[in-house]
Amino acid sequence: MRVVFRKTVILAAAAFGFISTVGGQTPVDPSDPATKMGARNGAVYVMDHLPAAFWEFQSFRAAIRSTGKSPVLHGSASALLWGDTMPSFLITCTNATCAVPEAYRELFKGSEELVSSEEGWEPGALNLAQGLSMKFCTQLIHGDVTRLLIDLEQDGEKHWSKISAKLPEAMREKLVTRMAGKFRALIQQRLAEDFKRNEAAIHLLVHTAPLTDGSILFEYAGSDTAQKIAITSAKLLPQGEIDSRALAMTEPSPFVRWLIDSFASENYGVIRITVSQSFFLRSVPLRWETIKKHLIQALSNSTE
Numbered sequence: 010m011r012v013v014f015r016k017t018v019i020l021a022a023a024a025f026g027f028i029s030t031v032g033g034q035t036p037v038d039p040s041d042p043a044t045k046m047g048a049r050n051g052a053v054y055v056m057d058h059l060p061a062a063f064w065e066f067q068s069f070r071a072a073i074r075s076t077g078k079s080p081v082l083h084g085s086a087s088a089l090l091w092g093d094t095m096p097s098f099l100i101t102c103t104n105a106t107c108a109v110p111e112a113y114r115e116l117f118k119g120s121e122e123l124v125s126s127e128e129g130w131e132p133g134a135l136n137l138a139q140g141l142s143m144k145f146c147t148q149l150i151h152g153d154v155t156r157l158l159i160d161l162e163q164d165g166e167k168h169w170s171k172i173s174a175k176l177p178e179a180m181r182e183k184l185v186t187r188m189a190g191k192f193r194a195l196i197q198q199r200l201a202e203d204f205k206r207n208e209a210a211i212h213l214l215v216h217t218a219p220l221t222d223g224s225i226l227f228e229y230a231g232s233d234t235a236q237k238i239a240i241t242s243a244k245l246l247p248q249g250e251i252d253s254r255a256l257a258m259t260e261p262s263p264f265v266r267w268l269i270d271s272f273a274s275e276n277y278g279v280i281r282i283t284v285s286q287s288f289f290l291r292s293v294p295l296r297w298e299t300i301k302k303h304l305i306q307a308l309s310n311s312t313e
Contacts, residue, residue, distance in 0.1 A: 235278025
C-alpha cells in the first residue's frame, strides 16, 4: 500500500512528547533531523508513548524528506492509520558490533585484533539491518557489544568466549541480566505491542557469515507467511553470481528457539537472513551496496 503523507498524522504523533532512554533501539538514520532525538552515553532517546508506532512515523518522515516519495508502510504504523491486516515486521541484529565497554577493556587487552575480526562481530550485518529498518519503516533492535563478551544467540555457558569466561560468576550474571535479558525483554515488548494491532508478525533476523562467496540464505520457521516471504525473496534476487536459497530452519540457535517457543507459530514467523561476508569485506561477487539494494528490494516486493 502506498499512501499520501499527511501532516496531521505527524502532528498527532508528535503530541506524545515524553522521552526516555532505551539502549539498543536505534533510529535507522540518526543523522537526519527528522529522526534524530539525541544520544547520551550510548543510549538513544525514544518515545515512551506509542513507542513502536511513533518510531515508525519518524522513519516515515525521514523517508519522505530524503526521497520526496511516500514509502510503503508496514507494521503498526500501517495498522494504526488504516487498519491494515498485513503482518507487522520486527528486525533484530544480535552481532551488530565489536564494541567493548570501558569496564571490560582491560579484560580484552592484547586481543584487539580478535575482537575486530569476524570472531567478534558480523561485518555488514548492522548496515543491512538499518537499511531494512528504513525500508519497512519499523524498529531495529540490535546488540551493542562484541559477542566475545556475551553472545546473545546463546544460552548458559555458551554465552561466553574463552576471554569472557574468565570473568567472575557474579559479573557474568550481571551481563546476562543487563544485556541478554534486556535484549529479549525489548523484543517481547515490541511484539506484544504489535499483536495488539496486527494478527501476525514477521521477525527478520539479520546476519552475515563466512559462507561460500556470493551465498545468501533465507531460513524460515513458524508461520506459513514467513515461508512464503523467504522463498519469494530468494527467487527475486538476481541469479548467476548470487547463490540464494530458502529452506526450513533446521538448526535454530538457543535465541531463535526461545523466539519460536514464546510465540504461536500460526501468528509469528521468523526469517533468518544470512549473507556471505564476501560481499561486505571483498566486494565479491558484487559490491556490498549493490547486493544490499537487491536484498532490501526483494524482501519488500515479496510482502506486497
